[in-house]
Every structure is written in structure tokens, then in C-alpha cells.
Amino acid sequence: MAAGLTRRRFLSLAGVAAACVGTSGWATAKPPVPVTWRGQALGAEADLTLYHPDPDEAAAIIEGALGEVARLERLFSLYRSDSALSALNRDGSLTDPPREFLDLLRQAQAISALSGGAFDVTVQPLWSLYASHFAKPGADPAGPSPALVSGARARVGWQGIDLSPRRVALRDGMAVTLNGIAQGFITDAVTDYLAARGITATLVNMGEYRALGSHPDGRPWHLGIPHPADPARLLASLDLRGRAASTSAGLGTAFDAQGRFHHLFEPSSGRPASAWASVTVVAPTATLADALSTAIAAAPPDRAAGILRAGGGLEAWLLGWDRKVTRRSLGNDPA
Template sequence: MRRRRFLALAAAFACAPGLARAETWRGFALGAEVSVTLEGPPRETHRTLADIPAMLDRIEDLFSLYRETSSLSRLNGSGHLRRPDKRFLALMRQADAAHRLTGGLFDPTVQPLWHAHATGADTAWAQSLVAWRRVRFDAAGIVLGRHQALTFNGIAQGYATDLVCDLLRQRGFTRTLVDIGEQAALGGPYRLGLADPVFGAVGQRSVTDGAIATSSPGALRLGTAHHILGPHGEDPLWSTVSIEAASATLADALSTAAVFMPLERLQRLKADAALTRITVIDASGRLRSL
């Protein structure tokens, strides 16, 4: 997966003197640079951070488009997947919820359209394949419509972020910041910089026990198209959208779809999804916060 957003950066601990030392692990997963900053006793933090690479590798085995043996690649190749891993099924349910919350603007079946734009293939035919309603899934299996394929490039990084946070919480940690293209915090506050691919650094946000996800359509181009594609040919309305929510999975998916929503629709989304904040940057560089 190519990184689809120009993201918030320069996360910093707001530590007071006398608190335990923070340790950071850095790597790469799901098309994003990854960092996990963990505060606690050195022995416990070292041991836990050492487990992060293997965990991320298992997540890639589920959701990577570029591993031929991943669950997603096998689903796209055959059109069906029997008895999906419980985490895969959980993400399908999260994607379905995001699809409904956004009135269909979040749609993982855009993968053939994305591929057509990237390779110069027939986009009209690929557009006809975009329809989440044709996908069937339950614990027994997942079945795609004919010629369909899925991408979780607008939600998997957030889901991976939440999975890592869940692991750290289970091990008793209460102060950590996880960044897998989206950011989620246990404890805090942590200060995050908000950046736009055109206008650069435009502001800062502080997060405590929550998540932030940021999407910028102009961060990558597919020929003449933006790399965040509207499922029905919608054009992006914002240069950058940043969403703060209780989970990184929800923030990730909704920030992807929110780039196509006017302000009044964003207001409804904020209420419907119980979001903490939506920040948008328009084509002139103006920042607005809901």
C-alpha cells in the first residue's frame, strides 16, 4: 500500500519531571512509517516493544495488497475467502459501518478503479464494479461480486493502530502513542502537528485517550486523478481532512470519505459518529474546525 495521506507529524510527549522514561520503536508497515512510544519500567517497555514487529507482520498477512499470500490478496484473487480470521471479519464489519455512516462514500470496492487509474486501464468498466452492496460476508466466508476486489487502504492502518493499542492496554500500559499513519494515544496529552501537502504545517492538536486520522487527496496522484477516489466519481472538496475520534479505525475510514463532504454534511457526520473534532483545510489554505 502506498501512503495515501500527508500526515500529522512530530508527536511529542508532554512529560513532567519524575515520570518513567519513554522508549520508542520505529519501523514500517502497511505503507506507513511506524512509531510506538511507550512509557513505563525499562524492562517491560523493551520486552513489549520487541513484540511489535511480529504483530505488525501478522497484520500485513491479513490486509496487505502486496503479499500474494495475505488474506486480502487471496480474497481478491479468487473472489471468496472461507472462514476468515476474526480480525479480518471485524474489519469487514467496521468497513460496513463506515459505509453506512458516510452514505456510501467509504467503499472498499474501489480497488479495481484505483488500479485502472494507476495503470491506464478502462476506468469506466472499473467504475461499474464499485458496489459494496454486492459483497457478502459472515463468519462462514466472504464472497465478492464478479470481478470485484477490495482495498483496506483507507482503514487498515487505523485498525492496526487500534490493535497495537489494545495489546499495550492489556499489558497494563497507560501512557503510549502509536503512529501507523494514524495516531492513537493511551493517556496523554500528546501534541501532534497537522500538515497539508500544499500548505505545509498548518496547526497543532493535542490528543488524550483518543485517535486522530488525516487524509489529503493531493498527497499522491494516479495520472490525472487524486489517489483518494470517490466511489461514484466525486471530486474532493478539501485539501486535507483530519478527524479525531475514540478509535483510529473509525477516524481513518471517516477521514477518507470526509474529503468529499461539504460542511453541512460533515456536521451531520460528526454527530452521527460521535466524533470529537473534524478539521478541514480548503483549497486556499483556510483551516476550519468543527
């Protein structure tokens, strides 16, 4: 997936992303200095800054974290021909799947079940249909025909994935995309990698955000959510201490110039989701925030609170097409 405005995420950091080693590891003669990396993870804009008294050690830690990113991209990338995901889509099955690949698919299946199928990693046939339709010169602005949509939709259904420790298999004609959950998984993996190496305060951005501890100066990590149609405006500023956040917005990747057809699909209809302009979810992990924001974006509006609660999310910020913002949380929703 391309970076920047072609992505479905619109989170931006309000403040400086920084990470520190535990205070017991600091050399009093050397104040911590920032060491920053910026790049991409699964095609998403990503960045990481470590505040560390030893710049060389900080650089080595970042290099190790990026090694984890590269390793996981070889599993989850839709665009690498040598990835485990590409092999599954090409061959229809994958023998002896890597542990993380199986784990992520199991988490995806759980979110599919609790969301009533609103989250579904098998929507790739729909993506391919719309992308190929609008790539043609003189494409019908009304989109693919109902018959073609129906045909693609017949190949969508999370129950068609057969999972076992030794094999993953797809029903004939199916294909999987992990773009609605894998960036969160990689964000969690990098956060865990840093924590295991003594980093106690960090805000990781590997396409999604997850905070570890508080800011090095003691204040909370704050994340600003820009309005997708007006990036100069913030929908909210979130306190992310020990939490993760993800935003899903159809405007992020549109197939047509008018933005009527985008990459967030309602599996039940085969059409682009239209319930919300954007959905931001705060959850204990980035994997969960990523998947729940996608599920809520693709579900009917009256199911947002139920999906958030069932999935273990903490709060959701829902932007309607009328530009009104609704907040849902486990603390302010009726049982």
C-alpha cells in the same frame, strides 16, 4: 502503500512520543528510560517509544506489539500475495475468514452505509485503472477515458460484498482495498496490546495516531497537523488525550505529475475526490478516525458535519483548496 509523501496521511507529532508503565510498576531506584522503535506498518511510517525503568522489558513489549502488526498485515495487506485480502481479491471469496478480517469488513460496511457510500472499500478497480493508465509512456494527461472509468465504476459498490461468519464473497469483477481503514485498526490493536501489559501513557503511531492517557510528564498529548502543501505550517494542534486522529489528503498519492489525479476516489463518479485538500478527523478510535476522514474527503462538502455526527467522530478539520480551514465538531455544529 509507500511511506512518506506517497501516503495520504500528513499527521506529525508535536512533541516526543513516549509511553510509561503504571507508576505502581516503577522501580524507584531506576528512572524510566526511552526505548524507541521506528519502521513501517502496512507501508506507512510508524514509530513507538516506551519510557520504562527496564529497557529489556520495554524492548520485549515493543517486540510483542510488532508481532501483532505482522500478524494483522498478513490479513490486510494489499501487496502481500499470502494475505487474506489478496486471497479474497484473487479468488473472489474467502472461506472461514479470520475474526479480525470479518470485524474490519463489518466496520467498513457500517461506515459505507452511514456515509451514503462515500466510504467504499471496493474502489480498488478505480485505483488499478488510474495507476495503469498513468504508468504507460505518453499517457493522456486528461486521464482514462470516460468509458473506462464507467467500466471500472460498475465494479464498485460496497453492497456487493457478501459477509457471513463462514464466508466473504465478492460480486464478479470486484476487488477490495483496506487502505482507508486498516492502518487505524492496527493502531487500535497495538494500543490495546500495550494497555493490557500495563502501559498507561502512550501515543501510538502505526500509520494513524491514538493516545492512551496523558504524556508521562502530565501534559496532554499534542498532535500537529502540517499543511499538505506547506509542511512548515500547522493547520492545528490537537489535544489527543484518550482519542485518535487521522488525516486524508489526495495530495498524498498522485498518479500524475500535476497532482490532478490521486488515490482518493468518489465512488459515485469514479473520479478523484475534489471537495477538500485534506481532512483530519478526531475520534474515539483510530479505526473510526481513519474511515471517517476518508468518507468526508470523498463526500460533497455539505455532508461533512452529518457524516462526522453519524459516525461518532468528535471533530474534523477541513482544509479547502483556497487554503481556508473549517472546523466541525459535535459541539459546534447545528443539530
